[in-house]
Amino acid sequence: MNLIEKKTLSRIQKEKRSTIKKAALEVFSEYGLRGATLDKIAVASGLTKPNILYYYSSKDQIYFDVLSGLLDEWVAPLHNISSDGDPIDELLGYMKAKLKMSKQKPQESKLFATEILHGAPLTQNVLATSLKQTLDEKVAVIDKWIEEKKLEYVNGYHLFFSIWAMTQHYADFDIQVKxxxxxxxxxxxxxxxxxxxxxxxxxLSVRAP
Amino acid sequence: MNLIEKKTLSRIQKEKRSTIKKAALEVFSEYGLRGATLDKIAVASGLTKPNILYYYSSKDQIYFDVLSGLLDEWVAPLHNISSDGDPIDELLGYMKAKLKMSKQKPQESKLFATEILHGAPLTQNVLATSLKQTLDEKVAVIDKWIEEKKLEYVNGYHLFFSIWAMTQHYADFDIQVKxxxxxxxxxxxxxxxxxxxxxxxxxLSVRAP
DNA sequence: AGAAAAATTGTCCAATTGGTCAAAAAATTC
DNA sequence: GAATTTTTTGACCAATTGGACAATTTTTCT
Known part of the structure; x- marks a missing residue:
């Protein structure tokens, strides 16, 4: 029975997959895809290597699953930016949400950073479609705010890049910071x-001198 | 003869080591320390694997040498911040120098990022001593500027963190940006x-509203 | 309880990898 | 140009690694 194609997972399957993913996140975020080994994931999860391969067909599959689960979570805060709200409140809120994620989920941040850094072999698709689409929408909101004179002019794309960079820096480069x-x-x-x-x-609120 | 301990390197030794380092930078920046293989470095450099190991005693040695050469270069722009200059000119100049490095040396930026991201196993020492000392000095300069009312209050450490984050983002996450x-x-x-x-x-120049 | 299905594991294998070594080739020295 | 040193390489090895598989154990279903 191919677990991948099965629609309903049993209790054990859910639990074990979750256990594996949690352990894999630890190992992948510390060592990267190529540096991580099934043995390390096995030790971290308390399972045996063949048992892990019973739930996932390969190391790459585990990596893919962990990363997929992460992507949505990572983009999620963007959706909370509402065009109805006050521009500065919305953007400050977004920054704070991202900073909170850096504090509470540094492993996820590092895994994501490593993936992008090494050419995003598994996520380039998502970046160029789903993420781009969401970001385009939010940049359009910013442009609308600017047009309505609710916000000083700012390059929306680079604004988001800088928010990502500055907030994730505290997770990804925590060793340096600390x-x-x-x-x-x-x-x-x-x-x-x-x-x-x-x-x-x-x-956001002051005209450049 | 142990090449490591020899003081004067022959022409061939200098050339080959340089060739190896250049190839290693490519491979390490793309795959990280653990993902990089001697075979990949061999192909990238046009040398055979044993020949590489004739010039470097191990893969780790190559990595260490490449990274060491990088560290100084990476910190260098900090030294150009002069306490005599205009604060805003100096800091803008620093940002531009860092951004230029991201544009012209993305591989170096990525290698450095990967190293920090994975716990800085080889550079933690340097970070905690040499980099910290240099940064402490420059933050002291900023604090002096603030005291002399040449600059609005700003947290110097976090200012540098954000300049690093925002500029290096364009090299490290270029795939995402592009x-x-x-x-x-x-x-x-x-x-x-x-x-x-x-x-x-x-x-830097405006009091917060 | 007993059969069937699912889960677990010990053992094994082939490929990759970092590194060795002796011999050959090339460069340098006298 | 012969002797010596340096450089280069093919062949090899041991360790690690991802993964296969058959046998065993546990769980689930009736």
């Missing part, structure tokens, strides 16, 4: 939020 | 520079 700042994670992210809020506020 | 924007590299980096200049100008 080796420079000797703070608790709480302090660090509080300072980061204060700084990013300030940057965004100034960028 | 799958969203269908522009030539020239246009893309021109727009990026314009946007980042605007963000930085507004961040």
């Amino acid at each position: 080796s420079i700042l000797n703070q608790s994670e709480e302090e660090l992210f509080d300072d980061a939020e204060e700084y990013l809020t300030s940057v965004l506020l100034r960028t | 799958s969203i924007l269908n522009q030539s590299e020239e246009e893309l980096f021109d727009d990026a520079e314009e946007y980042l200049t605007s963000v930085l100008l507004r961040t």
Whole structure:
């Protein structure tokens, strides 16, 4: 019986797949696709290697499944940007949601970063279609706000790029950040939020001198 | 004869090591340390595998050498920030220098990013000492500028983090950026520079509303 | 309970990989 | 130009790795 094609998964199947995915996220985010081994995933999950291969047909399949589950979650906060709201509130809220994800889900952020960094072999499709479409919509919202004089002019695409870059930096490069700042994670992210809020506020609400 | 301990390298040694490093940078930046293989480096360099191992005692040694050469280059622009100059000119200049590096040396940026992302096994020392020291100095310069009222208050550390994040994003995540924007590299980096200049100008020169 | 299906595992295999080594080839030195 | 040193390479090896598979155990269904 091919598990992949089956529609309803049993309790055990759901549990074990979830266990495997959780362990795989740990291992993949630390070592990348090629650096991760089935043995490491086996140890991390408490299962045997053949048992893992009973639930997934290959290492690549596990990687693909983990990453797929991640993509939606990663793009989700974008959908919460409402064209009806106050532009600055909406964009500040988006930044804060992204920063929160960096704090609470650094492994996911790192896995995603590694994937893109190494050429997005599995996700290039999604990036060029689904993500692009969603982002185009949100940039259109920004352009509309600008036209309605609710927002100073700003390049929408690069605005989103910079929000992604600045917020994810605290997850992806945490080692660097923490080796420079000797703070608790709480302090660090509080300072980061204060700084990013300030940057965004100034960028969005003031005409360039 | 142990090449590592020899002080003067022959012409051939210099050439071959340089060839190997160049090829290794390509391979390491695309696949990471663990994903890169000696065979790939051999093909990319046009040398045989044992010949590579004649010049470097191990794959890790090559990686270490490539990364070491990179670190200085990567931190270098920081040194050009002069406390005598105009704060905004100095920081804008720094941002532009970093953005230029992202455009011209994406492989180096990606290799560095991968290293940090995966826990900086070889560079954590340098980060915590040399980089931290240099950055501390430059943050002190910023704090001095603020005290002298030449600059509005800004968190110096997070300012640098955000400059790093925003500029390196265009190299490290180029696949994502390019799958969203269908522009030539020239246009893309021109727009990026314009946007980042605007963000930085507004961040540095205007009191938050 | 007993049959059938699903889950688990020990054992094994072929491919890849980092690295060795002795011999050959090329360059350098005298 | 012969001797010596340096460079290059083909052949090889041991370890790791992704994965196959048959046998066993556990769960599910009637």
